[in-house]
Amino acid sequence: xxxxxxxxxxxxxxxxxxxxxxxxxxxxxxxxxxxxxxxxxxxxxxxxxxxxxxxxxxxxxxxxxxxxxxxxxxxxxxxxxxxxxxxxxxxxxxxxxxxxxxxxxxxxxxxxxxxxxxxxxxxxxxxxxxxxxxxxxxxxxxxxxxxxxxxxxxxxxxxxxxxxxxxxxxxxxxxxxxxxxxxxxxxxxxxxxxxxxxxxxxxxxxxxxxxxxxxxxxxxxxxxxxxxxxxxxxxxxxxxxxxxxxxxxxxxxxxxxxxxxxxxxxxxxxxxxxxxxxxxxxxxxxxxxxxxxxxxxxxxxxxxxxxxxxxxxxxxxxxxx
Amino acid sequence: xxxxxxxxxxxxxxxxxxxxxxxxxxxxxxxxxxxxxxxxxxxxxxxxxxxxxxxxxxxxxxxxxxxxxxxxxxxxxxxxxxxxxxxxxxxxxxxxxxxxxxxxxxxxxxxxxxxxxxxxxxxxxxxxxxxxxxxxxxxxxxxxxxxxxxxxxxxxxxxxxxxxxxxxxxxxxxxxxxxxxxxxxxxxxxxxxxxxxxxxxxxxxxxxxxxxxxxxxxxxxxxxxxxxxxxxxxxxxxxxxxxxxxxxxxxxxxxxxxxxxxxxxxxxxxxxxxxxxxxxxxxxxxxxxxxxxxxxxxxxxxxxxxxxxxxxxxxxxxx
Numbered sequence: 015x016x017x018x019x020x021x022x023x024x025x026x027x028x029x030x031x032x033x034x035x036x037x038x039x040x041x042x043x044x045x046x047x048x049x050x051x052x053x054x055x056x057x058x059x060x061x062x063x064x065x066x067x068x069x070x071x072x073x074x075x076x077x078x079x080x081x082x083x084x085x086x087x088x089x090x091x092x093x094x095x096x097x098x099x100x101x102x103x104x105x106x107x108x109x110x111x112x113x114x115x116x117x118x119x120x121x122x123x124x125x126x127x128x129x130x131x132x133x134x135x136x137x138x139x140x141x142x143x144x145x146x147x148x149x150x151x152x153x154x155x156x157x158x159x160x161x162x163x164x165x166x167x168x169x170x171x172x173x174x175x176x177x178x179x180x181x182x183x184x185x186x187x188x189x190x191x192x193x194x195x196x197x198x199x200x201x202x203x204x205x206x207x208x209x210x211x212x213x214x215x216x217x218x219x220x221x222x223x224x225x226x227x228x229x230x231x232x233x234x235x236x237x238x239x240x241x242x243x244x245x246x247x248x249x250x251x252x253x254x255x256x257x258x259x260x261x262x263x264x265x266x267x268x269x270x271x272x273x274x275x276x277x278x279x280x281x282x283x284x285x286x287x288x289x290x291x292x293x294x295x296x297x298x299x300x301x302x303x304x305x306x307x308x309x310x311x312x313x314x315x316x317x318x319x320x321x322x323x324x325x326x327x328x329x330x331x332x333x334x335x
Numbered sequence: 336x337x338x339x340x341x342x343x344x345x346x347x348x349x350x351x352x353x354x355x356x357x358x359x360x361x362x363x364x365x366x367x368x369x370x371x372x373x374x375x376x377x378x379x380x381x382x383x384x385x386x387x388x389x390x391x392x393x394x395x396x397x398x399x400x401x402x403x404x405x406x407x408x409x410x411x412x413x414x415x416x417x418x419x420x421x422x423x424x425x426x427x428x429x430x431x432x433x434x435x436x437x438x439x440x441x442x443x444x445x446x447x448x449x450x451x452x453x454x455x456x457x458x459x460x461x462x463x464x465x466x467x468x469x470x471x472x473x474x475x476x477x478x479x480x481x482x483x484x485x486x487x488x489x490x491x492x493x494x495x496x497x498x499x500x501x502x503x504x505x506x507x508x509x510x511x512x513x514x515x516x517x518x519x520x521x522x523x524x525x526x527x528x529x530x531x532x533x534x535x536x537x538x539x540x541x542x543x544x545x546x547x548x549x550x551x552x553x554x555x556x557x558x559x560x561x562x563x564x565x566x567x568x569x570x571x572x573x574x575x576x577x578x579x580x581x582x583x584x585x586x587x588x589x590x591x592x593x594x595x596x597x598x599x600x601x602x603x604x605x606x607x608x609x610x611x612x613x614x615x616x617x618x619x620x621x622x623x624x625x626x627x628x629x630x631x632x633x634x635x636x637x638x639x640x641x642x643x644x645x646x647x648x649x650x651x652x653x654x
Contacts (some may be wrong), residue, residue, distance in 0.1 A: 033484070041485030042496075050502045111455070141512025155383075163626035164578055166585050167601055167619035170608060178609040225559050281605070291494065292586055295501045303501050311489045 044308045045089050059102040059298045099303040119286030121191050125202045129210020138221025153176035160215020161219045162292040169208040169281040186283035219280045220263040225309045228255035265321030269314045384635025391628040397482035398444035409442045418611045428613035439595040451576035457515030458522050466526025484520040492517050498590045510589045514579050523566045531630035563640035574629035581622050597622045
């Protein structure tokens, strides 16, 4: 059966529309963060010692002295044009501060995904092909352990082993990839391993499950019954068939890492978005909290949208659902 | 923390919340006619589930009894005795202020379990009715509720929890509320998905045709038939609630000192990694073992209680 370009366009349109609705909801929630603070957010941010001038200036700059409806439309309008206000802490534009932090988080997420794939693809396939054997049980228990381990504890253990005891790698700090690729690699190794081990454990479970599902599919049975060698069946039919669900889980994990590296960035003093969220929450810098929450949520939405679209392109059945 | 394409995306936020089922590995399945008794026998026959259940029971007992069995006071500062390694007097050693780590780990366990339990109960009490009503009623109400859920899923778990903490003051109640709110949409989705499949069952259709009120159908027919996936979700959510609480406390935004928390103890241990490994090993291991026990128990329960997943597992074994 062939699927027309029209069905693809309809699917894309529907998917984009639902993303837009969710985006609007996200904007409402992000806007509400400041409105829901009990008391005066400006006063909270300034602490106990400040002058009336400083208060008036910050209050006017944040727009919090205007009616709430006006504030909302102004925030949404600003957000859509890339203006997220100014930081309570240092008066710099939120967007600029976010863009400065983005590369660090993206490079950590990339390192994490590479580590996760290196673990999960072989472990997942191997475990599925040995279903029910001792080696499968070990992989399953290992992946369950990886899912259950707190990432910040894993980070501390890795620092204890590779930095404090062996002295092989720096315990924290950041070097930009573009400035010094080797220095970046040394510094990203431990946080990347921390993120990758946890993400890899989750991916292993999905890949194992995807391979098992494909291995019982009709076309694989046909391939086997035609007398093809098991290795050929595995390589050509099972692994290829399992690629689609694996693609999804890689995308989902990427989105999760982008939004979930807060604690790991704090442990390793990695100057990314996660660290920025943490610092902003601690300092009650509300425009900064709003901006970073919005950016992370939007990245999450975009990655999910891309995964869905790719999925629909690879597997036409999705478009008809 | 981790369902279908849309649902799986949500699941990503709570790693293995909806991760694919492992098939338990007992090789035995309940036949349709033996019902619940066989299901429980299957559960009891799985050594991993048994061990994890026993471990969890032990952790709960120790945490509840902590105030009585802890060998020292949680805030007994004794600087002269600081940073002592594990010994007969202090099994888990002492921290930088000379406080007994074992006592603090035990008491922190009680706090951690209490927060996990209350926050998951909150998510359950709000999420399950929303999911059932949404799935059963359908139409515009379903669309609106599910869009709200979609919006909540657009925020990674810890990020949403942090935003809630930023609004309210950090503390035990805020932590419970933050984790509870974050996990509510997961319960709503699981309950809705299960309700959708039960709604089309003949016994529900017949009840409807006979004019049974919706409320009676929901309570008598729908609810009892969707308990499996919800029980499984509860067990897995407990695991991730413990992880979330630990992360928040590690960041200094959960349980506030001097009350001990596993996450807070780990934060404190950061500065002493080279001098006192025990400061980070024991609280971390406590989180890890508790979460692992909840997850393994959740997996075991899923094999027995989630009929759809069990059918898949059965099919695989039949192969």
